[in-house]
Amino acid sequence: MIDFDVPLAELPRLKARVPGIGGSVRGAVRFGRQSDLAVAEISLAGKATLQCQRCMQAMELPLESTTHVALIFAEADAAEVPEELEPVLARSGNISAGELVEEELLLALPIVPLHAALRECAVPAAAPLVSQEAAEPVTQRPFAGLGELLRHK
Numbered sequence: 001m002i003d004f005d006v007p008l009a010e011l012p013r014l015k016a017r018v019p020g021i022g023g024s025v026r027g028a029v030r031f032g033r034q035s036d037l038a039v040a041e042i043s044l045a046g047k048a049t050l051q052c053q054r055c056m057q058a059m060e061l062p063l064e065s066t067t068h069v070a071l072i073f074a075e076a077d078a079a080e081v082p083e084e085l086e087p088v089l090a091r092s093g094n095i096s097a098g099e100l101v102e103e104e105l106l107l108a109l110p111i112v113p114l115h116a117a118l119r120e121c122a123v124p125a126a127a128p129l130v131s132q133e134a135a136e137p138v139t140q141r142p143f144a145g146l147g148e149l150l151r152h153k
């Protein structure tokens, strides 16, 4: 069993995908065997600090998971992994606890982080109007023009 406590900014692949990521996770990786498979249990808890892509302010994302993976050494072996295990390809024939944790986090983090509720988004008053407009979701309002027409009759 390998304990870890790692700042997210120190994981190179995570940092490459989410520039400016902060926060940290701690937990443990336990390696074992199940039938003919090399398996690992990864449990982690912590939080990531990300930039909300709507208001561009910092947001915290709590992370907590326990995952059971099977280590495979070729893509084709994935077919032999039972359903309750998540196949992880160990290309070099070996995979470190750190790589497993990073793999988990890459899956857990949203591609476009956003505050869960719109009201949590704090759009700074000083922000230029253009960027606020750019952040607005595009809504289709087919009858908006019709309302205008009726009003001006």
Ligand SMILES: [Zn+2]
Pocket (backbone or CB within 6 Å): 052, 053, 054, 055, 056, 057, 114, 115, 120, 121, 122
């Ligand atoms: Zn936000």
